Amino acid sequence: MEWHHLEYFKYLAQIENMSECARVLNISQSTLSRAMKNLEAELGVPLFNRIGRIIKLNKYGAEFLKTTNNIVEEMDIYKTNIIDTTNVYNGKLKIGFLHSVGVTYISEFLKTFNLKYPNVELKLVQNDAKNLIVMLDKGEVDIIITTVEEMNKHTHFEPLIVEQLYVTVNENHKLGERNEIAIDELIDEKFILLKTNLLLRRQIDEILKSYQFTPKISFEGDEVIT
Incomplete structure (x- = not known):
């Protein structure tokens, strides 16, 4: 018909x-x-x-x-x-983002966006990088804010910021007042890291592996804030 x-x-x-x-x-x-x-x-x-x-x-x-x-x-x-x-001015936008972004950039981004597009209805979803990519491929979200660059041919990646990774220690630690630390100076330290299924953890593991360094881990968490 x-x-x-x-x-x-x-x-x-x-x-x-x-x-x-x-x-x-x-x-x-x-x-x-x-x-x-x-x-x-x-x-x-x-x-x-x-x-x-x-x-x-x-x-x-x-x-x-x-x-x-x-x-x-x-x-x-x-x-x-x-x-x-x-409609770009009156439609709906579903944004997926990393847990780490939720405690850093997302609130300022939303504030700026809402001022510019007050009639756009936003819906937010938190997840890890791997699942965010899957959700984007399935059309479950329109945009994702993540640290991964390995997009497929159907996605467009636009860099927003470049961040550095830091070693964080207690202020009373022997390395607490140092501006730079060599990797081999951390060989006896115990680390708090993200769990191995998370992208940032994999990135850290790759960096340490390039120095043939295997960290001693005292705790693995699900979120950066933890």
Whole structure:
């Protein structure tokens, strides 16, 4: 069943004249007639009683007109909703971000964004880098803020900031007042790190591995803030 056949049917039901309806629709009468025959053949019932040049809906046509009106109305609602949700100034935007971003940048970003686009409805989702990529690929989020660059061909990566990694120690630690620390000076230290399934942890492991350094770990957490 073709969408424009439903439109033709609605107009013909109102005008009740094949040639006049064809003129209004700016199509040939033969095109309109063929469309109605195809529609009736697909439904398996006649939709009109033909009396000379005048055609009127029969009982099957009257019922199908109700269905057609419902379909067209639902489609109009859908189109309106799509326009609203995709409008850059009035739509909806779903943002996925890392837990670490949630305690650093996201609040300032949202403040600035809301001032510029007050009518855009935002929805936020926190997750780790791997799951954020999956959610983006599935269309479950529109944008993600993450540290990963290995995007597939369907995604675009735009660098926002470059961050440095630091070793954090207690102020009374023997290295507490140092501005720089060599990796081999940490060989006897115990580390608090993220869990191995998280991207930042994998990045740290790669750095330490390049120095042939295996850290002693006292605790592994799920979030940077922990």
